[in-house]
Amino acid sequence: MAADSSSVAFSGHRPHRLMWLGIGILAMLISALLSLRLGVRLIGWADIGRALFSFDPDTADHIVLWQIRLPRMVGALLCGGCLGVAGALMQALTRNPLADPGLLGVNAGAALGVVICTIALGLTDPAQFIWAALAGAAIAAALVFALGGNAPSGTGRLILAGAAVSALFYALIRGLLLVSRSSLEVYRVWVLGGFDNVTFYMVATLMPFLIVGLVLAFAAGFSLNALQLGESTAQSLGVRVGFLQLLTGAAIVLLCGTTVAMAGPIAFIGLIVPHLARVTAPTDMRWLSIYSAVYGATLMALADLIARSGMFGSNMQAGVMSAIIGGPVLIWLVRSKGVRKL
Amino acid sequence: MIYTVRLGSLSVRLARRHLLIGMGLLLALLIAGGMALQLGQFDLGAGDLWTAYRGELDKISQMILLDHRLPRVLVAIGAGAAFGVSGAIFQSMLRNPMASPDVIGFNAGASCAAVLAILVFGSARFVLPWALTGGLLTAALVLLLAWDRNGKSGIDPYRLILVGIGASLTLGATSDLLMSMTDEQRAADMAQWLTGTLNARNQADAALIWGGLAALTPVLIWLQFPLNRLIMSDDFVHGFGLRLAGLRLLITGVGVLLAALAVSVAGPLPFVAFVAGPVARRVLKTGAPVLFAAALVGALVTLGADTAARMLSVVQLPAGVFTAVIGAPVLMWLLVAQFRKGAL
Incomplete structure (x- = not known):
């Protein structure tokens, strides 16, 4: 009987939740198609189809689509999805609604890498920042884990360690920027976060990191469910908390590090999307991750679409756009009691 | 060893450990203050204060000591203490180690308004009133949006934190955007103001921050008692007979006021409000809100940062660059030390 009633309760929720996932995927597809169509040069639906399936190198529309729109769309979807998953993992790991994946020092490390690169090597082209950003992110995350990770009952420390390392790195950045005007010029554009410079080559280079990150994320998902009951309960259920932290942390670093290398720091998606997903998704971490990925990709593509529509001036970028829109959305959600507590 | 101090119907329990550590921090602050007074091209120090005050020194020495060095040190200590206490009370009230005045959006609002002012007026002249207005408006808005009319x-x-994040990140992104839209000189001015500095502070600044602190001290001393209970769950607090709604409003008001005072004399110095509470709590080894110790730690970090900024005379850097450079390693060292002992 007990099993019966629980299965009834389970199936009672199921159609509802799959409906929301379906809506999310539909919205993602629509925003992806729209971002192929819209832009300075409007491309017709028929032309998009022709460009995708029978590419003609002499048609301007086809070149725009393959060289600019498609990489940009793929980049936005990938980054949004990864940030969504990373955010869900981070909030589950720390059980703190304030936790954003940048908290592991990834964004600060990447930013410091970029700033040092502009000063030491004189780089100014954002396409050259990938490796500097990736290396900076990895170093910062390693430092955070050395200080706060891999300890039983260590999530509080992980947060503090992450905040300390981030603060230290941002202080170094501030100092360097005040000394070097030329790097301030590069930095203040890079920090907006956007997909202006994404190419297929960049996506292909970063893809392996993303795939490993996603695999680790889903491997950690099951144990993270147990962690939601509290660390001691999780331990008594046989979860090795220290190892789980390391696994989840590695996934977050891989996902965020590649994102920040591709598009610069995008703060809001990782923070807000898990809260959005928690309203509609079941509590299972793996479902939550999938929902977060879909919602994150949709939001990112929409933000990029709005940012480059030119409505808000030529400086607007997807990262800033998502933050400016996302803030009021989050507040509205909180006020309508739609946000479920962690 | 615990002492009990009784004063009529009031009594306070003081652990000897806490007293000793508090005195140690105070002593360290005095020494650091003395060293900061000594620092500079002219050979003057804390020992000359009295003669300078009596007017027995020559005009230039007197001006350097009383109009420049002393106000700067006093402002550093006062602003650091205000930031430290503000952060510590927000962390206790919200029961979240990551909380700080930033949570209520004060800093984000102040920074955004400051950037806007520089963009509109072209210089950093009118920044302060704009920043204070922006910060207070944002704090009020966040409070209003987070206020729960139905609950007790x-x-x-939880709600305050999320609303605060929403407001902070939107305003932060707006600042970033505004900063990217302007010319090089204005962007540099903005970066300078956003970092927070103690350059060229005068006696009026010192009077403002210390007057404000003195006015708020009785409130803070009284707040220790309810804050000790607020770190427990809401049900417990109700059980103690405390009125949560009014208390939280009062605490938020005091915290924002402290942050506003500190920002108005030192700019938005990063990290001080965040680091003072955790460091104080770890040094004292207690989970209780430790306002006095947090004030001392905040003051030490800020004074140390400003002194470091002054010592690096090759490039003029504002103190805000060094608050995290000094505060973060202290926090890291404490984390590692605790890790070794297996505490926490």
């Missing part, structure tokens, strides 16, 4: 607790910490 007034402000739900």
Whole structure:
């Protein structure tokens, strides 16, 4: 009987939740198609189809689509999805609604890498920042884990360690920027976060990191469910908390590090999307991750679409756009009691 | 060893450990203050203060000591203490180690308004009133949006934190955007103001921050008692007979006021409000809100940062660059030390 009633309760929720996932995927597809169509040069639906399936190198529309729109769309979807998953993992790991994946020092490390690169090597082209950003992110995350990770009952420390390392790195950045005007010029554009410079080559280079990150994320998902009951309960259920932290942390670093290398720091998606997903998704971490990925990709593509529509001036970028829109959305959600507590 | 101090119907329990550590921090602050007074091209120090005050020194020495060095040190200590206490009370009230005045959006609002002022007026002249207005407006808005009319607790910490994040990140992104839209000189001015500095502080600044602190001290001393209970769950607090809604509103008001005072004399110095509470709590080894110790730690970090900024005379850097450079390693060292002992 007990099993019966629980299965009834389970199936009672199921159609509802799959409906929301379906809506999310539909919205993602629509925003992806729209971002192929819209832009300075409007491309017709028929032309998009022709460009995708029978590419003609002499048609301007086809070149725009393959060289600019498609990489940009793929980049936005990938980054949004990864940030969504990373955010869900981070909030589950720390059980703190304030936790954003940048908290592991990834964004600060990447930013410091970029700033040092502009000063030491004189780089100014954002396409050259990938490796500097990736290396900076990895170093910062390693430092955070050395200080706060891999300890039983260590999530509080992980947060503090992450905040300390981030603060230290941002202080170094501030100092360097005040000394070097030329790097301030590069930095203040890079920090907006956007997909202006994404190419297929960049996506292909970063893809392996993303795939490993996603695999680790889903491997950690099951144990993270147990962690939601509290660390001691999780331990008594046989979860090795220290190892789980390391696994989840590695996934977050891989996902965020590649994102920040591709598009610069995008703060809001990782923070807000898990809260959005928690309203509609079941509590299972793996479902939550999938929902977060879909919602994150949709939001990112929409933000990029709005940012480059030119409505808000030529400086607007997807990262800033998502933050400016996302803030009021989050507040509205909180006020309508739609946000479920962690 | 615990002493009990009784004063009529009031009594306070003081652990000897805490007293000793508090005195140690105070002593360290005095020494650091003395060293900061000594620092500079002219050979003057804390020992000359009295003769300078009596007017027995020559005009230039007197001006350097009383109009420049002393106000700067006093402002550093006062602003650091205000930031430290502000952060510590927000962390206790919201029961979240990551909380700080930033949570209520004060800093984000102040920074955004400051950037806007520089963009509109072209210089950093009118920044302060704009920043204060922006910060206070944002704090009020966040409080209003987070206020729960139906519940008994007034402000739900979880709700306040999320609303605060929403406001902070939107305003932060707007600042970034505004900064990217302007020319090089204005962008540099903005970066300078956003970092927070103690350059060229005068006696009026010192009077402002210390007057404000003195006015708020009785409130803070009284706040220790309810804050000790607020770190427990809402039900417990109700059980103690405390009125949560009013109390939380009062605490938020005091915290924002402290942050506003500190920002108005030192700019938005990063990290001080965040680091003072955790460091104080770890040094004292207690989970209780430790306002006095947090004030001392905040003051030490800020004074140390400003002294470091002054010592690096090759490039003029504002103190805000060094607050995290000094504060973060202290926090890291404490984390590692605790890790070794297996505490926490």
